[in-house]
Amino acid sequence: MAERYAYKLLDTAEWREAVAEGVFHGSAVDLADGYIHLSTAAQLEETARKHFAGRTDLMRLTVDLEALGDTVVWEPSRGGALFxxxxxxxxxxxxxxxxPFAC
Known part of the structure; x- marks a missing residue:
């Protein structure tokens, strides 16, 4: 894909812990699925609505996909859209x- 940046929504506490460690290993859902879920700019609103509705304790991370190299894989999800x-x-x-991000 040609996207340079993608987005991750996560708990503020998870982000603070990641900053302290220098790395984010994933939320509970990420760890269960075996990868860290990201969304494109076009997908972010639906991701927020579907998975984080009503939450006010979130952070929105802008992730430089080029910095991650081959660890980023584009895979089909909702309705065949690539995430x-x-x-x-x-x-x-x-x-x-x-x-900071609130839904």
């Missing part, structure tokens, strides 16, 4: 922006 998935940890150095 970026990270197979491995997300180093905080690949996050270009982290902003």
């Amino acid at each position: 970026p998935h990270i197979y491995g940890p997300l180093p905080t150095t690949a996050v270009t922006e982290a902003t």
